[in-house]
Amino acid sequence: MVDVEGSRVLSADTDEQQPRDPEAEPGAKPGTGPGAGPAPEAGPEFRPYRHPAAGWGAAKSVSRFLLRERALVDGPRAIMRMNHENGGFDCPGCAWPDDIKGLHLDICENGIKHVTWEMTRKRVGREFFAAHSVTELSGWSDHDLENQGRLTEPMVYDPGTDHYVPIGWKDAFELIGSALRGLDSPDQASFYTSGRLGNEATFLYQLMARELGTNNLPDCSNMCHEASGRALQASLGTGKGTVDLKDWETADALFILGVNAASNAPRMLTALAEAHSRGARIVHINPLVEAAATRTIVPHDFLDMALFKSTPTSSLNLQVRIGGDMALLRGMAKAVLERSATESKALDREFIDRHTVGFEDYRALCEATPWEEIERQSGLSRSDILKAARVYGQADRSIISWCLGVSQHEHGVDTVREIVNLLLLRGNLGREGAGPSPVRGHSNVQGNRTCGIDHRPADAFLDRLAEVCGIEPPREHGLDTIGTIEAMRSGAVKVFVGMGGNFALAAPDTSVTCAALRNCDLTVQVSTKLNRSHLVHGRRALILPCLGRTEKDHQRAGVQNTSVEDSMSMVHLSIGMKRPASPHLMSEPAIVAGIARAALPDSATRWEWYVEDYDRIRDTMAQALPGFEDFNRRVRLPLGFRIKQPARELVFLTPSGRAEFSTAALPDVVPAPGTLALGTMRSHDQWNTTVYSDDDRYRGVKNLRTLVFMNRADMRDRGIGDLGPVDITSTAKDGSRRHLHGYLAIPYDIPRGCAAGYMPEMNVLCALVDHSTQSDQPIMKHVKVTIEPAA
Structure with missing residues (x-):
């Protein structure tokens, strides 16, 4: 079995005092760390994988998952609707384009798991929160948190009892609105977006932030592409x-x-x-x-x-x-x-x-x-x-x-x-x-950027937004993900709104990110399921449950559809197939509009009117966004439409008007003697921060996530045996160190001087200061570490 400290963050040798994180305390049972799956039923195993990808292995894995989730009816129904034109819904997983030849099973193992995970019959309502305090839930594994099911109604944190308690939508919006109205500057708020947000909600979200007066629009692209x-x-x-x-x-x-x-x-x-x-x-x-x-x-x-x-x-x-x-x-x-x-x-x-x-x-x-x-x-x-x-x-x-x-x-x-x-x-x-x-990693993450989620917006975009929407957007660049964490940490950002995702686990430097979130006056998480970010919260906190991609979205004009953009610039419609998990859920556009009206009571923007019929949002987007002209008609064409890319037509919008060669020197990426370059990655039975199990079929791993893959020669040089426990230490640019203890080393076909392990567990090793000076991205694929036999 894995040492009980195997998934714990035991120390961070920084100059400042680190606050205690319940999810980072030592002594919890195996499988309860950040990102960990269910406690394994047997010991860890490793056998090199020697079979084809997908095929019968994928079919067997899907069957087991559907059986485990009791989705033998809903799962197959979803399979016949997912990624299909004419009334289908877009898989909320990856952003790979839909088949263009009418394939009727344009699906994959992880997509089916992702959809089934969303369509679960399990529910997390007021009774659940009454029975479990935040402190107790902080000791649960992340798999167990999400496995409780779908959130059913808005909840607000009660610091007196350490429980989340119900709150009405109107009161929730007013709580957010009063917090935003009370800020000394709109730049004291930051509005994060994950890739799951549809184009229509995305457009309203950035419009709200800019009408408030800030370009603080971090998103998951800041950490990926x-x-x-x-x-x-x-x-x-x-x-x-x-x-x-x-x-x-x-x-x-x-x-x-x-x-x-x-x-x-x-x-x-x-x-x-x-x-x-x-x-x-x-x-x-x-x-x-x-x-x-x-x-x-x-x-x-x-x-x-x-x-x-x-x-x-x-x-x-x-x-x-x-x-x-x-x-x-x-x-x-x-x-x-x-x-x-x-x-x-x-x-x-x-x-x-x-x-x-x-x-x-x-x-x-x-x-x-x-x-x-x-x-x-x-x-x-x-x-x-x-x-x-x-x-x-x-x-x-x-x-x-x-x-x-x-x-x-x-x-x-x-x-x-x-x-x-x-x-x-x-x-x-x-x-x-x-x-x-x-290759974009999350459905509609590219659409988020196209539709305005950008902390460094171009002047041309802002000019057109101002003309079409009648607002005066701010011109100063806003905060990205790293900047938002630093600003929350210092107190410069007091309100954090997370539109989807699991920010506490997705971001680097886990203990620092958690401390930053806890330093906020208010954190708001718009989610479908319980996750770590609901437990790592500000002095006041809200959980706002929203519809999933698979669910019907009923508004005044009837059932609505939303649009998404894949990684190859195709924009198409998605329409849910299931009854919502709860009558108290709201759609993402409706939630954005509710927040906007509460924060901007005198706004001339017709927020409620937009939500009645999403065609109205698309009509405005058609005027504001280049490439979206005649949006409502074109998006209803078979397979939707492709946004033109000027460079594909050999039109280069560069200063020279041509494609520009670059002449950068080669970086020195060879690890110093005694150190290794470690890259973080996902396991196969995982989607972003959602962990379905502790297995990684394609890498031959069972019942284990607290591991590090190493070259056998590197293991031999350090006196590390197969599945031997090791301590991992990273050293940041500023000299601070971070540690993981009791991980198991697995010999793997990887170049000498290299190592690899799973996120989000290993995000703790990625210091906040270790972000690229070229892109401001966290350097999660090149962490400098030493690995030694466990003390």
Whole structure:
């Protein structure tokens, strides 16, 4: 069994006194730490996974989950409606695009689990809160908190009894409104958004914040793809990828960097299998060879399922060291340029001359970068890098796709710009089957940014918002996630509103984040289920329960639908199928409107009118947001519509009017002697901070989350045995240290000098000061640690 301290945060060697966190106290039973799943029924196990991704393993896992959740009727009904056009609802999981050819089972294992988790028949009402104090609940595991079921009515924290008690919606709104009206400055409030928020609620939410007078609009993108957006904006003049599913279907080569598709975007497996079957080359670049980078059986391919026939999903796997992606990309570019000396077609000179600037400087940089340094920083041999370069050079059309393994680094912006550099060399932009393709991790997180959730809004956006909505929005940049935590900690932010998500666990530096939340005068969490953020609260606190994506949204004009944007800029409708979990739930647009009216009693904005009929919100969005013209008609087209990306049309909204090469130096990512680079990640049976079990099927782990994956040679050097208990210490930029004790070390196929473990448990190791100077993202994929046998 795991040591009782295995999931506890025992110390943080900082100069200041840290407040005690109930969820971070030692001595709790196994499985009760932040993010932990249910207490394991048996001891931890590890057996290397050697089967195809998805297929019968996924089917078996889904069946067990539906049985456990007693959803044998609702689960299959949801499967037939999820991600379907004409009355279907959008999966609240990942942001991978829906199939464009009318596939009737465009689903995945984790999507089914996510939806079933939302549709549970379990309820958390006033009786539950009367029976359990906040102090008691703080000792529960995060799995057990969410497993209690759906929240049913608004609750307010009573400090006298340490219990949440019922409160009416009107009184809840007035409590928030009076707190916001009483602030010395609107910048003393911060309005956080998770990716689950639909476009219509998103637009109203940012409108409310800006009418109040603040751009404090942090969101989960600040922790995930902020680097991608800034890099693409700088290089191409657009903060999004340029490709769509049709491009994936026609590409000759696919390069997948820092992505664990089988768990984080499982429907990508279909695209990978189809690409391999038509002869496309697929290169996976990741420190771990994940299940998606081997073989798959696509569940909706019934013949392959019946015959147990798997399809390869990779032509080449390169295990780059953590943080070494940029060096690998530089090496590929160097190889392409070297070939151009003897092969005229190695470069697309016409494209480079007509559509780019900075090429000669970039060429000189590549020529000046020694192969020895590229090998050292990437952790790969020159011969391996040349293999990837040959795949790229031989392909007429290439897509490069990436996720958090690229963005959550100090040099994340530079790395994404290096991706664009490589694409530009061969004109892989502005034509079918080619371009950059970031993989967004959460449904509608891209739509949130498109519809105004941005702490650094462009002047053009604010000008149009002012003209259409009749407000005068603030022009100063607001606070992002890191800035909000720092401001709550110092007392500069007094009111925190969380629209979805689980901020206390999703953010870095768990004990510091918790202390910051507790320093607020008021915290408000809009949620569907109980989570850690309800227990780590301000002096006053509200829980506001909202409708889920699967539920019918009844308003005065009838049942409403909402829209979402996937990671490839397709906008489509989603309409719930189930009766709401409680008659006391409100929709997200209605909750935003209620808060807005209470905080802005004299507002000329017709908040209540908007909520009566979401078409009215969309009509205003059509005027305020570029690309949303004729919104109500276009979103009702089959599959919706795609927002135009200027760079796809070779229109570059950059200062030069062209695509811009970048010339950043390679960062030094080689760990110092005795240290390791640790990356945090999700397990397979997990979605963001929601943990379904303590298993990780695709990595061969059962009954264990408090673990660290290590190279066997690194374990041997430190005298660590298989499943041996270890102590992990991180050292931050400011010299402060953070510790985890009693984790179990698992030997794994990972490069020397690298280690990996699960978030949110390991978020405690990610110091708040360790955020990228390029993107302000927490550096969750490159934590400097020492690992030693447990004392």
